Amino acid sequence: xxxxxGIVGVGHTRFGNSSEYDLADVMAYAATDxxxxxxxxxxxxxxxxxxxxxxxxxxxxxxTSVASSLVSRMDMEPTPAELVENGxxxxxxxIKVAYMAIASGMADVALVAGGEVMRKVSxxxxxxxxxxxxxxxxxxxxxxxxxxxxxxxxxxxMERYGCTERDLALIAVKDHANGALNKYAHVxxxxxxxxxxxxxxxxxxxxxxxxxxxxxxxxPVTDGAAALVLANMDSPKAKLFKKKPVRIAGxxxxxxxxxxxxxxxxxxxxxxxxxxxxxxxMAGVGPKDISFAELHDAFVIxxxxxxxxxxxxxxxxxxxxxxxxxxxxxxxxPINPSGGLKSKGHPVGATGVSQVxxxxxxxxxxxxxxxxxxxxxxxxxxxxxGFGNNVVATICAKD
Amino acid sequence: xxxxxxxxKLRPPxxxxxxxxxxxxxxxxxxxxxxxxARREEVGVLLGTxxxxxxxxxxxYDIVATRMYEELLGWYRYxxxxxxxxxxxxxxxxxxxxxxxSVSPKLGMSLHTLTIKRGLRIGAQLFAAKMEDHIEYQxxxxxxxxxxxxxxxxxxxxxxxxxxxxxxxxxxxxxxGGVPTxxxxxxxxxxxxxxxxxGVRPVPPEVLAAxxxxxxxxxxxxxxxxxx
Numbered sequence: 001x002x003x004x005x006g007i008v009g010v011g012h013t014r015f016g017n018s019s020e021y022d023l024a025d026v027m028a029y030a031a032t033d034x035x036x037x038x039x040x041x042x043x044x045x046x047x048x049x050x051x052x053x054x055x056x057x058x059x060x061x062x063x064t065s066v067a068s069s070l071v072s073r074m075d076m077e078p079t080p081a082e083l084v085e086n087g088x089x090x091x092x093x094x095i096k097v098a099y100m101a102i103a104s105g106m107a108d109v110a111l112v113a114g115g116e117v118m119r120k121v122s123x124x125x126x127x128x129x130x131x132x133x134x135x136x137x138x139x140x141x142x143x144x145x146x147x148x149x150x151x152x153x154x155x156x157x158m159e160r161y162g163c164t165e166r167d168l169a170l171i172a173v174k175d176h177a178n179g180a181l182n183k184y185a186h187v188x189x190x191x192x193x194x195x196x197x198x199x200x201x202x203x204x205x206x207x208x209x210x211x212x213x214x215x216x217x218x219x220p221v222t223d224g225a226a227a228l229v230l231a232n233m234d235s236p237k238a239k240l241f242k243k244k245p246v247r248i249a250g251x252x253x254x255x256x257x258x259x260x261x262x263x264x265x266x267x268x269x270x271x272x273x274x275x276x277x278x279x280x281x282m283a284g285v286g287p288k289d290i291s292f293a294e295l296h297d298a299f300v301i302x303x304x305x306x307x308x309x310x311x312x313x314x315x316x317x318x319x320x321x322x323x324x325x326x327x328x329x330x331x332x333x334p335i336n337p338s339g340g341l342k343s344k345g346h347p348v349g350a351t352g353v354s355q356v357x358x359x360x361x362x363x364x365x366x367x368x369x370x371x372x373x374x375x376x377x378x379x380x381x382x383x384x385x386g387f388g389n390n391v392v393a394t395i396c397a398k399d
Numbered sequence: 400x401x402x403x404x405x406x407x408k409l410r411p412p413x414x415x416x417x418x419x420x421x422x423x424x425x426x427x428x429x430x431x432x433x434x435x436x437a438r439r440e441e442v443g444v445l446l447g448t449x450x451x452x453x454x455x456x457x458x459x460y461d462i463v464a465t466r467m468y469e470e471l472l473g474w475y476r477y478x479x480x481x482x483x484x485x486x487x488x489x490x491x492x493x494x495x496x497x498x499x500x501s502v503s504p505k506l507g508m509s510l511h512t513l514t515i516k517r518g519l520r521i522g523a524q525l526f527a528a529k530m531e532d533h534i535e536y537q538x539x540x541x542x543x544x545x546x547x548x549x550x551x552x553x554x555x556x557x558x559x560x561x562x563x564x565x566x567x568x569x570x571x572x573x574x575x576g577g578v579p580t581x582x583x584x585x586x587x588x589x590x591x592x593x594x595x596x597x598g599v600r601p602v603p604p605e606v607l608a609a610x611x612x613x614x615x616x617x618x619x620x621x622x623x624x625x626x627x
Contacts, residue, residue, distance in 0.1 A: 122549070122553060122557075187518055189428050189518045189519065191427040192427075192428065192429035194425060195426060195428065195429045196427050200425075200597075200599050201597040201598060203597070204527075204595065204597035205425065205426060205427055205520065205597070207594055
């Protein structure tokens with residue numbers, strides 16, 4: 001039987017603009033925060049393995065080998081350290097790798113740090129860099145970007161199921177209400193449905209980015225880092241940690257065609273569904289057991305589609321749940337209580353780790369007043385790589 | 400020579416400035432921002448708003464605030480020709496200021512855009528209002544524009560797809576120190592104004608009344624812990 005793996009420390013920077021800082025320093029800040037939270041900053045050499053998540057520091061910052069940089073910044077040599085790159089799902093993939101290291105017995109304690117500094121370049125250049133994860137010949141060279149994919153996906157979803165632009169705006173209102181209370185969020189400003197959808201001036205205040213997606217349908221370009229300390233809950237080292245662990249009950253990933261046009265139906269995100277099913281099976285739970293979810297809403301339309309693939313809502317019906325308030329903090333299934341990528345921000349290498357930090361903080365009951373999910377038992381996070389071609393689902397449990 | 404006669408010689412020749420009608424915009428957070436012309440007697444509250452930002456190097460606030468301070472004085476003391484100042488106010492609290500001037504009836508010279516409250520695209524709205532004033536109200540056929548910060552570059556040069564006239568230097572040179580000159584033509588404006596410029600007119604009297612009593616902000620996101 002493999003070891004039980006728990007989260008014993010969490011760390012996070014304030015997401016936003018860290019472009020004046022070195023990426024390794026930003027990640028070291030979050031890592032230090034996590035080690036302090038775990039109570040092992042002074043004894044940090046108990047960490048057997050460092051796993052770093054980053055997507056494109058070579059392009060954003062002209063900086064590579066960030067795992068080595070981080071270990072050196074943290075004065076943790078000779079701890080082994082590896083870099084995991086899986087596009088915007090790098091963070092959750094790094095958690096999965098660390099989980100496997102512990103579950104296999106290769107390590108008892110692992111530090112996972114994800115980070116990205118994207119704002120050293122312009123927003124347009126950042127969009128171009130992120131687009132390099134698309135299929136080179138069939139997509140990237142044709143001028144496709146992630147927002148353009150998001151726009152086409154949203155248009156198709158709206159036409160098929162009757163979702164409206166106003167429904168998308170309602171997701172933003174919900175996410176920003178949560179993000180405004182999250183001390184780590186990039187955009188801590190609430191928005192109103194009147195201002196971004198209903199008023200005479202909304203079309204300019206909330207202008208199109210990739211029709212039908214608007215500014216308030218898309219995540220900002222964000223810098224930041226997040227970190228976790230994972231440990232074998234049955235190891236003698238488990239006594240070192242000052243807080244009760246949050247157990248990683250399931251972690252699984254799946255892939256789909258690199259080219260979106262090769263899928264039978266572009267609205268079906270098979271990798272999300274399969275990763276979710278595997279994570280549920282590993283955790284021994286199902287959608288009805290989930291108390292809340294952190295879903296990869298780089299474009300708010302993805303919050304809807306991912307929630308449906310996970311079985312949290314019937315296909316084509318999740319926007320009705322948003323209308324009813326079911327996904328708000330006070331609703332029956334809160335989604336993105338952190339503010340999601342929409343409000344909290346999306347530093348691509350950090351996002352997957354940040355989502356699981358939020359799961360842990362919620363399950364510990366440690367988040368800011370006003371956005372604490374009531375009595376959560378299980379939280380699920382989905383970190384979405386490419387346009388759904390490499391996806392990781394993670395389920396955490398409060399035992 | 401009497402003092403007032405000397406003063407008259409010091410003042411620049413003036414073109415008539417067409418009044419800019421106030422408008423209101425519902426910002427993303429639901430607050431109402433009124434955009435209106437600033438009045439000369441309001442220079443004190445404008446200077447007091449700008450002054451704290453002179454010491455903020457981040458995002459080039461220092462150079463923009465310093466130059467805007469000078470422009471406000473030049474406007475107030477009649478040392479800059481045909482200058483106008485627009486202010487964005489939320490419940491009377493100044494959220495942003497723009498300065499600009501007409502060089503001739505057909506040429507506008509955009510000076511500075513300063514955003515105090517951030518994250519709500521206030522700068523973008525005020526810049527659009529400035530362009531609207533030049534082209535729709537003053538009757539300019541083009542406005543010369545420079546950017547002194549990366550944010551300005553992204554907002555104006557790229558988003559408006561401004562015409563690059565930098566190769567025509569020195570014949571085409573903006574008044575702000577030889578920074579490469581870009582131009583918003585009437586044709587470009589007509590192409591973008593529907594997506595960039597908005598506002599509801601007339602402003603209801605009670606909303607305008609609040610905006611007519613300008614107040615300096617108590618907080619600056621650029622200056623954590625600021626106390627006036």
